[in-house]
Each structure stands twice: as structure tokens, then as C-alpha cells.
Amino acid sequence: MTAIPSGGVAKMGHLIVVRATWDNEADVWTAESTDLPGLVTEASSLDELDAKLPGLIRDLMDVDEADDGFDVPVEVIASFSRRVRVGAKAA
Numbered sequence: 001m002t003a004i005p006s007g008g009v010a011k012m013g014h015l016i017v018v019r020a021t022w023d024n025e026a027d028v029w030t031a032e033s034t035d036l037p038g039l040v041t042e043a044s045s046l047d048e049l050d051a052k053l054p055g056l057i058r059d060l061m062d063v064d065e066a067d068d069g070f071d072v073p074v075e076v077i078a079s080f081s082r083r084v085r086v087g088a089k090a091a
Contacts, residue, residue: 015073016057020049022080029078036060046078 018039020031026042029049033039038060043049053074061072 015075018053018074018076020046020076020078022078031076046076050076
């Protein structure tokens with residue numbers, strides 16, 4: 001599968017990469033994709049995010065309704081950061 005060309009629109013067979021990051025202050029996962037402009041959302045869990053993505057992707061892709069349909073590969077890359085105390089005072 002190939003990545004979507006810069007500035008391009010997702011088409012059949014093109015991989016859509018969604019980057020999800022944990023927002024500690026808002027207590028939510030935020031997700032967006034440069035492969036599909038307009039895909040920006042948030043969810044309280046990765047499972048909730050996973051459930052939201054298919055509908056968002058369908059809404060954002062410009063597809064002819066007469067088309068037989070096709071599968072679009074989606075890769076979600078999730079990350080978060082934290083601090084871990086080490087040393088004599090570690091709990």
C-alpha cells in the first residue's frame with residue numbers, strides 16, 4: 001500500500017495515517033491526519049476513537065455513491081508521554 005501524496009486526497013488502496021496523542025489537561029485522546037484533511041477528533045479512550053474513525057473517514061472522503069465501495073487501510077499511531085521518578089526517592 002502506498003501513502004497518499006502530499007496534498008492529495010485519499011483514494012482506494014492509499015494508507016491513511018492517523019496520529020493520536022493523549023492530552024493530559026483535557027483527559028482525552030486527540031487525533032488528526034494530514035492524509036485526510038479535516039480529520040480531527042477526540043475521544044476519551046482509544047476504543048472510542050477506533051469506533052469514531054470509520055464514520056469520519058467515510059464523511060470526509062469524496063466518493064461517488066454509485067461506486068461499489070472499497071477498503072481504505074488506516075493506521076492509527078497512538079502516543080503519550082509521562083515522567084517516571086527514579087533514584088532514592090522513587091516510590
